[in-house]
Amino acid sequence: MNRDRLHLRETGAIFRNGAFFRNPVLVGALGLYPAAAGAFGLKNAAVLALLFALTAFPSQILMCLFGMFLPKWARPAAALLATAACFLPASAAARALMPRTVAGLGLTAGLTACNSVLYSRAAEYAPEHILPAVVADAAGCSVGFAGAVCAVASLRELWTAGGLFGMGSGGAGAGGDLPFAGFVLMGFLAAAVRWADIRRSRRGVLPPSGRAG
């Protein structure tokens, strides 16, 4: 257990960091694959976000409760096994809600089981922090991941189809569903997050001391 025990009042800061200022995708450079390869439509993004959230909470809680008992060299594998196991009920729920979208995503949906955000939080953060912090972090990262993929997906779908949720009648051009569009848009969104963070620090609002990894 981390010697610097976190106070509950810092969980809000942990959540905010995970959601925005330390966004796992746009600041941490994790979870780039689903955003680049799968998030080219808002329905896809919704499924990816749902899979992420439903996998993040149980896997991180498991690793928080039991990860500290494992030797450090085994934690990475345990984290991936935990994520893979927790992915199954998440996948069942997503298939029940949006079966066609899940099927259309193909391997992108399946590879959520080894999403680098989920893995890194489960392997590195959860075993070293107390449960409220881990839950706040899982919530923040889920919101942050959802925000990133939905933002990228909206812009790409508007470009390709001229509308959202499959209701477009013709976009500006092709290519929005290709990985390059996802990476370029993520770059600009990451710049926007960085800009907000710079403005915040220049206004004298110091980054919170809560741990977000």
Place this chain on the structure above:
Amino acid sequence: MFARMLTTALLAMTAESLLFSGGAGFSRVLRAARRPRSILPYSLFVTLFSLGSAGAGVLLKPHLAGDRGEFLRPAAYAAAAALMYLAAAWLLHRFAPAFYGRNEGPLALSALNTVVVAMPWVQRIFGFGLSQTVGYALGTGVSFFLASLVLSRAGKTCSNPDMPEAFSGLPAELIYVGILSLAFTGFTGGRVF
């Protein structure tokens, strides 16, 4: 057989590249690029674990048929990668602790990532035989090495004093990767995965 392996390896580096055409693995590529000394061991590990993952996919195939198999497939492939890493980490920890100590980080990250876990899927999608699977794994490892090398040399370009502060570092790296991916779209013309 060798020709088929070589052709598939070349395809893995170009038109059917998981990294450039599929967008997979760049979280790890960026991390490897920030530590140039780790690029070679990272890439070697990615190649070996990709081979292992593809082999696991072949072994698991008879047990993952039908709708139930499709449901279990992601967890099964991820679990296979985790078990491979466990075995490799235990063996190295036991018999080559100095080597393990130097490469502990790259070993875990290279074994437990999207590229490695995606190998059995790629094998299914393209219907690869043994030689093609080996070629694809080798090509993916070379792709990983080249991408990390290119990004490691581009580090200064992505963090220079003339650029807007908001773009310095990761935002510029992401745009860089995007343009690189755009270049590879010249091979495919559209989505591959």
Place this chain on the structure above:
Amino acid sequence: MRMKLRSALPPFVRTEESVPAMLGTTAFALCALLVIPTVRFGARPLVMAAVSVLTGLLCELLFELLRGHVPSVGEASFAVTGLVTAMLVPVNAPLWLPCAACAFGVLTVKMPFGGFGRSPFNPAAAGIAFATVCWPKLMFSYLDPSEPFSLPPFADAAVKSAQSPAAVLKSGLKPDILPLDLLWGTAAGPLGTTAALVIGACALLLFARRAARWEITVCFLGACALLAALFPRIACSPMTSVKYELLTGSLLFCSVFMVTDPGTSPHTFPAGCLYGAFAGAALMVFRHFGAYEQGACFAVLLANAAAPVLEYAAERLRGQAPPLGAAKQGTAYGREGRIHES
């Protein structure tokens, strides 16, 4: 006394040539390429070039405004980017097409990295690649010069289209135009890439004025010619294959105006030769296996990405660079020039 050197941005010039003079020479050469299309097609090529250049300028000024800087343009690289972009689209394409390509190149590849001399990729190549992926039909629909046509300068017009010789080669057939007839710019193709003789004259001007490095062009063309001779795409003699490959598409134009971009190419002679050869080989690979009839822009982007690695490799071979990841403290190696410890 220890020598202290200042770091410098590319392009690295050793003569009295200044960066504005180099860019001015390049822009002049590009304008010379507009003469034949203007004579043949009317004012539309000029309008196309003008709107493309204007878009580049406006995008730069807008970006500077968003940064909170006073909008100013220090050098005319936007003009070169705009002109190169316009040269690579069909003359009958809608006017917004080169504008969209130029805007992408400037706003995505040039300005976020700090402007001219800092961009890792050629902005025009990135813009054309973007336009090719997003609007392939518009990018490869060329006016048939043998049919009567009427091209209004500003409005779009429906014209009879023809396959370019590059497209015919891509489909494995021999173009029905003799190789030497490709010198005069009478075949269907992008706006400024068909007049091979004029491109050759522009090349000589740029080399004489040191606005472009000849070794890059020579190695580029050499690699293309070698691969064309060894692996012809059509059933013909090696020499015929070389003539068709070098004179079709945007290969020649790319060899003079794009791979020689001083901001994105290596700055040493050996690295420049490696770079040119790599770009030429990449272009031929795209011609054989790529999805589009024109692969020059994609090849240039790949070469731009490889440039720092090739430069490092050339320095390693000469024993002037440390092993990967083992840079000496206080020194920096890279395309920004060398900083020595004082």
